[in-house]
Amino acid sequence: MNREALFPTPVSMLEVTDSEPKTQVFEREAMPHVGSLLRTAARLTRDAALAEDLVQETMLNAWKAFHRFAPGTNCKGWLFRILFNLLSKHRRKLHARPVTVSLDEASDLPTTDADRPAQPVFTQTEILAAIDRLPLEQRSVLILAVVEGFKCREIADLQQIAIGTVMSRLSRARVELRATLGAALRSDASTTSAADRPAKPPFTP
Amino acid sequence: MNCDEFETALPAYLASDGTPAERASMETHARECAQCARRLAEERRLDDLIREAVGPAPAHANELRQRIRRDLVLDAKRPAVRPTRWRFSRWLPLAAAIAVGGWLGTSQLVMARDTTLYRAAVADHVRDMTERANDGAWATEPAAIEELARTAIGTNEFAARLRSAGHPVLRARICHLQGTAFAHLVMASDGGPVSMFVRRSGGPLRGPVLEVVNDVQVRGCAMEVFESAGFQTAALTVLVVSDSSRGELLDLVRTTLGHLS
Numbered sequence: 521m522n523r524e525a526l527f528p529t530p531v532s533m534l535e536v537t538d539s540e541p542k543t544q545v546f547e548r549e550a551m552p553h554v555g556s557l558l559r560t561a562a563r564l565t566r567d568a569a570l571a572e573d574l575v576q577e578t579m580l581n582a583w584k585a586f587h588r589f590a591p592g593t594n595c596k597g598w599l600f601r602i603l604f605n606l607l608s609k610h611r612r613k614l615h616a617r618p619v620t621v622s623l624d625e626a627s628d629l630p631t632t633d634a635d636r637p638a639q640p641v642f643t644q645t646e647i648l649a650a651i652d653r654l655p656l657e658q659r660s661v662l663i664l665a666v667v668e669g670f671k672c673r674e675i676a677d678l679q680q681i682a683i684g685t686v687m688s689r690l691s692r693a694r695v696e697l698r699a700t701l702g703a704a705l706r707s708d709a710s711t712t713s714a715a716d717r718p719a720k721p722p723f724t725p
Numbered sequence: 726m727n728c729d730e731f732e733t734a735l736p737a738y739l740a741s742d743g744t745p746a747e748r749a750s751m752e753t754h755a756r757e758c759a760q761c762a763r764r765l766a767e768e769r770r771l772d773d774l775i776r777e778a779v780g781p782a783p784a785h786a787n788e789l790r791q792r793i794r795r796d797l798v799l800d801a802k803r804p805a806v807r808p809t810r811w812r813f814s815r816w817l818p819l820a821a822a823i824a825v826g827g828w829l830g831t832s833q834l835v836m837a838r839d840t841t842l843y844r845a846a847v848a849d850h851v852r853d854m855t856e857r858a859n860d861g862a863w864a865t866e867p868a869a870i871e872e873l874a875r876t877a878i879g880t881n882e883f884a885a886r887l888r889s890a891g892h893p894v895l896r897a898r899i900c901h902l903q904g905t906a907f908a909h910l911v912m913a914s915d916g917g918p919v920s921m922f923v924r925r926s927g928g929p930l931r932g933p934v935l936e937v938v939n940d941v942q943v944r945g946c947a948m949e950v951f952e953s954a955g956f957q958t959a960a961l962t963v964l965v966v967s968d969s970s971r972g973e974l975l976d977l978v979r980t981t982l983g984h985l986s
Binding site: 601670 | 777793
């Protein structure tokens with residue numbers, strides 16, 4: 521087999537690039553994914569400003585390399601792959617970053633299921649704190665699979681790791697979250713926002 | 726399917742993976758086993774809780790979109806430049822001239838300081854990650870990867886040995902570093918993607934010596950956030966690039982050398 525047969529020129533890219541302005545194709549294919557990229561970057565960095573910078577850089581890199589993208593293929597996966605390559609530059613810093621919560625949220629931090637059997641109701645802040653306490657590798661596959669809807673094979677491809685690694689990280693993340701939120705999962709209780717909780721009675725001496 | 730198999734396959738099932746037959750098998754088991762049905766319901770509830778907590782895209786995503794559009798307009802107004810691979814190729818004659826100068830001087834010092842090949846390998850590794858990952862020119866099936874390796878380096882044994890060393894090749898393509906064709910193999914590792922550039926042994930490999938493994942000199946250098954290393958056996962010249970630490974990269978090189986010898 522010769523090399524041309526192994527690596528055919530992706531003709532579809534050239535056809536679309538020639539027939540439609542690059543800006544229109546980029547707007548249609550790439551721009552709708554900014555929200556998803558920002559949501560994931562924010563959850564993984566726990567830093568809103570850094571997340572915005574990363575997404576902005578992701579989109580600029582994608583724009584510069586857009587002549588390489590074949591329209592109609594998985595643009596979301598391609599963008600997330602660029603994002604994760606940028607995230608890898610910050611990897612050591614992100615690993616070292618502790619989970620921080622505001623003092624107002626501190627009282628909502630979940631401990632373990634066993635600590636609160638009587639009230640299997642968790643606020644969204646508590647659930648987010650439980651997610652944020654997962655190691656970065658587990659947190660990233662969990663968000664990609666559950667929130668962004670990527671399949672295990674797609675996650676393996678965009679994070680450049682083996683599919684078995686994806687599945688074991690996903691499994692460990694689920695075990696960890698079940699240990700924290702188990703009561704809410706076993707009951708019919710649903711989450712409530714802090715505002716939905718019954719107000720505490722006023723303190724009277 | 727039994728309960729253990731159900732439990733093992735559950736994460737993939739929830740991530741919408743698996744063949745229709747595998748998914749049907751899961752669903753059949755869940756209908757027949759109350760305990761596994763409860764496990765499935767719990768995991769689905771967990772997914773709902775996660776999605777509710779993480780929520781929709783942040784409200785300021787629209788402002789960010791506007792900023793990105795401004796960036797793109799500014800970028801579009803810059804003078805047109807050729808795609809990176811052609812810009813890069815303009816420097817190949819200069820890189821080749823430097824390499825020839827080093828060879829003519831036959832100075833060990835010059836040889837030790839010549840890192841142009843590693844720089845080219847790092848550039849190709851970065852382009853792979855940012856530009857070419859989705860361009861359809863990669864061999865991804867094991868048979869196609871082995872065929873590529875046979876075409877480029879005369880043997881498919883290298884990819885097979887990497888696989889047996891626990892580093893399966895995810896994809897491969899032909900690239901040119903300093904005008905010489907290499908097989909560019911991409912592997913997964915816990916530290917991130919690793920690029921391995923392989924060709925039949927040719928001229929001497931240059932660059933600072935990092936260590937000697939089994940009488941083989943391992944050369945290389947760091948460039949920005951990337952580490953590169955290279956070595957030569959009787960048959961092959963191999964370069965390795967990743968953004969992991971030097972220690973992790975040298976571990977991989979030692980493993981590879983161990984499986985080649």
